[in-house]
Amino acid sequence: MPKQHLKDPVNKHSFFEDVWDVARQIPKGRVTSYGAIANYLGTKMSARMVGWAMGASVQAKPKVPAHRVVNRVGLLSGKIHFGTHDEMQKRLEKEKIKIENDKVVDFVKVFWDPAKELSL
DNA sequence: TAACTGACTCGGC
DNA sequence: AGCCGAGCCAGTT
Numbered sequence: 001m002p003k004q005h006l007k008d009p010v011n012k013h014s015f016f017e018d019v020w021d022v023a024r025q026i027p028k029g030r031v032t033s034y035g036a037i038a039n040y041l042g043t044k045m046s047a048r049m050v051g052w053a054m055g056a057s058v059q060a061k062p063k064v065p066a067h068r069v070v071n072r073v074g075l076l077s078g079k080i081h082f083g084t085h086d087e088m089q090k091r092l093e094k095e096k097i098k099i100e101n102d103k104v105v106d107f108v109k110v111f112w113d114p115a116k117e118l119s120l
Numbered sequence: 121t122a123a124c125t126g127a128c129t130c131g132g133c
Numbered sequence: 134a135g136c137c138g139a140g141c142c143a144g145t146t
Contacts, residue, residue: 015142034128038141044129046141051127071128078127088127 015041019053020060022114026068029095030112031104033072040114055081067091074107 022037034050043049050069055078057064067088071077079088079102089099098105 035130038128043141047128048126048140049128049142052143054127066127069127072130076127081127 016053020064023064031068032112074104076102
């Protein structure tokens with residue numbers, strides 16, 4: 001993870017802020033994918049950076065619901081980055097999102113696409 | 121400085 | 134239907 005450099009990516013408008021801004025708009029009880037966010041930002045090929053930005057979301061001032069962001073198949077690929085591998089699942093279940101075998105049940109139903117929801 | 125890695129995704133075989 | 138390789142951006146080694 002990035003050390004505290006002189007210029008904090010948090011205060012600086014960057015790709016991170018955009019990702020976090022979108023992630024913060026994810027409705028409760030819904031989830032989205034890294035690719036969906038990347039696509040909304042216009043960099044669909046860089047879905048990796050979205051996930052990487054999520055890793056940096058811990059330093060985001062307004063907390064970012066990173067637990068609502070999963071990979072394209074609804075797999076909780078980033079659960080290990082929540083301290084304990086149960087944290088992400090617990091948070092999702094708290095929002096009435098069922099998790100089965102580290103996957104989001106009814107992923108299609110709870111899926112929230114920023115490119116469609118926010119471009120209205 | 122160059123090479124590797126990663127909370128991803130898509131297309132080809 | 135499942136496995137493999139390529140592209141992406143930034144930070145780390």
